[in-house]
Amino acid sequence: MMVSSFPPASGPDRFFSALSSLLLFAFLSLLMTFRYSYAVMPLLAGGVALCGLLFVWLQPGHSLRLGRGDVLCLTALLLFSLLWLADVVRTGKWPVGEGNQGILLPLWPVLAALVLMAWRGLPPKTGYWWFGVALGALLAGGIASYEHWVLGRGRPDNGMNAIPFGNVSLLLATLSLVGLLARLGMRPVKGEWWLRGFYALAVGAGLLAAVLSGTRGSWIVFPALILLVFGVFWRQLHRGGMVALAVLVAVVVLSASFMPRAGVTQRVAQAVENLEEYTEGDTYSSLGIRLEMWRAGVRLFREKPILGWGEGRLEARRDQWVAEGLYDKGISRYDQLHNDLIDTAARRGLVGLVSLLLLYGVPLVLFATHLRRRKDVQGQALALSGVIVVVAFIGFGLTQSLLRDVRGLSGFLGMLTACWCLLKATPEGARKTAQS
Secondary structure (H helix, E strand, C coil): CCCCCCCCCCHHHHHHHHHHHHHHHHHHHHCCCCCCHHHHHHHHHHHHHHHHHHHHHHCCCCCCCCCHHHHHHHHHHHHHHHHHHHHHHHHCCCCCCHHHCCCCHHHHHHHHHHHHHHHHHCCCCHHHHHHHHHHHHHHHHHHHHHHHHHCCCCCCCCCCCHHHHHHHHHHHHHHHHHHHHHHHHCCCCCCCHHHHHHHHHHHHHHHHHHHHCCCCCHHHHHHHHHHHHHHHHCCCCCHHHHHHHHHHHHHHHHHHHCCCCCCHHHHHHHHHHHHHHHHCCCCCCHHHHHHHHHHHHHHHHHHCCCCCCCCCHHHHHHHHHHHCCCCCHHHHHCCCCCCHHHHHHHHHHHHHHHHHHHHHHHHHHHHHHHHHHCCCHHHHHHHHHHHHHHHHHHHHCCCCCHHHCHHHHHHHHHHHHHHHHHHHHCHHHHHHHHHC
């Protein structure tokens, strides 16, 4: 597996780096597996990060040097958190998330900023990232298969909402594909065939979990992710092998989609039928309810475009309109508007929308810049992974407010932070930081 070229020099450095590596691996591999891993692992990482920062600041000869990109990422994280917290102060209401699990969601970007600063000085080992995403995809596929074929569940979800389960599984599969292609692009190492096979199985398992979950929104963004992956590696790897791999991915997706009881064709047909019904005035369907929520969200934004309605007040005004018969009553069942951009604009207005766009845009530009300039395979793979994480969550957020979901927000912040710190820990990334 790929490892960092900058091993820590001292014993305490090695300890903090090893502990962070294990926590990163556990976070990625267990995010879709164990119920509370989305919170436990980040909190443990935050505690270790705080101790690591104190060690760096108190020890003579140690320093934490941040580059311009680090400062920009920290600013985007803290601004998003600050405006969300200001909204909580304004309304006196915390977002609760599904199952009342998200009461501290506005503080999670602060935790990510803390971990980012610590991992910039004491980064995890890169191999734990690749092995973690692959094992996470494999476990998700195994859980989905067991629930679907053994327990007979139509939409496997591992006890969580099927939408984030399918979305994140698809993302883990795509990142595993990046890991596989990166291994193929590096100098062959004797006896590592098993590792390539492991990544290949992870790709198939993650895609299978996404298909069986019945999540339709993730497949909107999947073609863009595949184009990004093959666009980067097309010139580096053998063309025949790339074509064969693309065909293999397509075969896996199509085979899983048309398996008996998978329900994919039915879900697609249902979406088309829902759209036809909505145009005829029938709003009470899965797609119809979404369209009603988006329509209400746009109206909410128009009425308070600068600061928005705020936590709790949005729901109250929406339900008032429902009582007046302006929108389908089904939209009152949800605590979000099933679109991150619309939901944020309606809650926090243009101010909040700008903070969300910065949260997406700043890391996307930074990762894309590294992707364009880097020549080393490891650096390109990590930069591509960062681009994929951001693009994926932008796409996922078109049909679900995934940054208001506990696993969605945790996964986005955790993967974003890890990609950036690992990218900057590579030799070329460290040189650019030293020069800035």
